[in-house]
Amino acid sequence: MPKPPHVCSCGRVVPHGERCACQIARTRARNKRHDQRRPMAAQRGYNHTWRKARLEFLKYFPVCARCGSPATVVDHIIPHKGDDRLFWDKSNWQALCKPCHDRQKQREERAHV
Structure with missing residues (x-):
């Protein structure tokens, strides 16, 4: 039996095992801020x-x-x-x-x- 979807903190219903678009956007923004402060390789x-x-x-x-x-x-x-x-x-x-x-x-x- 498939697992039920979950409700994101933004209110959207998200299928089990997936991330909401708002979560993906927050992660990308956080990573971008981190990369801007980090020295080049x-x-x-x-x-x-x-x-x-x-x-x-x-x-x-x-x-x-x-x-x-x-x-x-x-x-x-x-x-x-x-x-x-x-x-x-x-x-x-x-x-x-x-x-x-x-x-x-x-x-x-x-x-x-």
């Missing part, structure tokens, strides 16, 4: 040198450390927060697939803030 250290090191690391560790899928992201186990020593410490790197990095890892980091 190259300013955070993710430059050509990082891209080369990342590709080399993924050659040796092609599988996600969490789920076993093909890895596409090199993640810093301990967030470096601008610390170059921690940024380049390969023992602080792990190979992850994009879904594990974007969902699980980011959720963990937000919980520790």
